[in-house]
Amino acid sequence: MQHSIITFKELLIDNDIFRFDADYFHPKSFAFYKDIKSKRFTRIKNNFSVTKLAGFEYTKYFTFENMTTNNSYAVLTSKNIQNEELILDESLKINKKIADEFLNRSKLKKNDIVLSYTGEYRRALVLEEDNLQLGPNICLLRAKNSNISPFYLSTFLNSEAGQLLLEREKTFSAQPTVAMSRIREIPVPLFSENFQNLIEKIVLVAKSNKKEGKSLYSQAEQLLLSELGLLNWEPKHRLSFVKKFSDTNTAGRIDAEYFQLMYEEIVNAIKSSKSHACLGDIVSIKKCIEPGSEAYRDSGIPFLRVSNLSKFGLNSDNQQFISEVLYDSLKAHQPKKGEILLSKDATPGIAYYLKDAPGKMVPSGGILRVTVNDPDSVYPEYLTLVLNSAIAQKQIERDAGGSIINHWLVDQVKNTLIPIFPVLVQKKIAEKVDQSFSDREQSKRLLDIAKRGVEMSIEKNEEEAEKWIYYELDKIGRNL
Secondary structure: OOOOOOOOOEEEEEEEOOOOOOHHOOOHHHHHHHHHHOOOOHHHHEEEEEOOHHHHHHHHHOHHHHHHHHEEEEEEEEHEOOOEEEEEOOOOEEEEHHHHHHHHHHEOOOOEEEEEOOOOOOEEEEEEOOOOOOOEEEEEEEEEOOOOOHHHHHHHHHHOOOOOOHHOOEEEEEEEEEEEEHHHHHHOOOOOOOHHHHHHHHHHHHHHHHHHHHHHHHHHHHHHHEEEEEEOOOOOOOOOOOOOHHHHHHHHOOOOHOOOOOHHHHHHHOOOOOOOHHHHHEEEEEEEOOOOOHHHHHOOOOEEEEEEEOOOOEEEOOEEEEEEHHHHHHHHHHHOOOOEEEEEEEOOOOOOEOOOOOOOOEEEEEEEEEEEEOOOOOHHHHHHHHHHOHHHHHHEEEEEOOOOOOOOOHHHHOEEEEOOOOOHHHHHHHHHHHHHHHHHHHHHHHHHHHHHHHHHHOOOHHHHHHHHHHHHHOOOOOOO
16 A cells, blocks of 8 residues: 655645645645655746747638648647657648747757656656747747756657656646646756756767668668659559559458559559568568457556557556456467467557567557568568568558548458568668667666666756766766
8 A cells, every 4th residue: 555644735836726636736746746846946937938820820721721741840849759758650740830930939949858747657858949830739848948858858758757747737628738837837956057967968879879770771661662663653542543443352451542643652562572472472470469458557568559669668647457367367378489470350450579588578469479480581680670661651551441440351351552672672671671670779878877867866866877877888888
């Protein structure tokens, strides 16, 4: 049983707000809160302005006619902040003229912090570019003075301490939300300029690693598309085209969307390559299991759902668990080294290659375990890249269906066409993918060191934290 012992005076927070709900005084978050208050600290509002997109701005200016891909700014929402990384793929766009004239207050700049404040997980990110537009479900933290480094503050907010402090302030409406007024009152430990600079250096090196990893992955994708003559190919949605009745018989489909010419262009490019095969002919596929939400626990063995899967790794956002006893009865579904985890439901077509043996886990029924039959002729890293690329994604877009949740049927998975390049080309692609993942892993380790260093400085002091940070950097061969 967990409990906190508090005084009546501590129920009155910030002089004007009275709280007595147990969750607000959860032992771990309350311990961090007291540790911070016992040190030199400040409030976010003293160093950063905190704003969000006003409701009337969203309804008045974010209209269909203003959302465009030409002469536009990317609009950031909580979906664009994933794993402390800015993902702009398929982001919303808004007309520059409208944004400049009416939304200048919420135009984003380099070194601004954006923070998602709705949903179960709230992540902060320092922007590296100008001319982005603030969208719904995220707020803008802009520095008013130089007492706190944006990189230090974002690291603090992403650390366990910051996440727990944000968690305790959430309120429930349609979904968990933290009010702007409460974000402004979050206490932030005010450590020395040298310590903040150390954290900033680590974060910047981590960002550089991640940027290099993204560049290598992009090079691998470009090499793949170049081999198929699709390097500069752009999918175009046609309003009209002609197909024969026999084509519908062969496909077993009569919906017009299935016969969009862009899908045919992809298939023809694959078939024109020297060698190709259906996925089912080069891999073995194992289905996973769905024990039901009643089996979920707050701790135990991770139960991997599609939301925990990305092409760059496994994440713990909104992680569910199952008991050890249930795991023992389901251990036949334990993923193994060398397998590819491939989503087939909800967001079909996310592929992640398990280069190393994973820890104990059970994937959900929306995930398939895919094993390459002959890794010497088809590199798993190469196949994973193909599955995540437009080559496979467009086939999935064509095939997958469902009323509420998208489903990519196993037979459709098996019939997905895969180009089989010469081994030397596959090896070149695989090497770029491997180095890309190595750079991303190094970036993650650096960010973890920075976050844990901040937590340690709160729990102990910054001298011990700094000593630990340098020890950990030395262990991974990084000298700042």
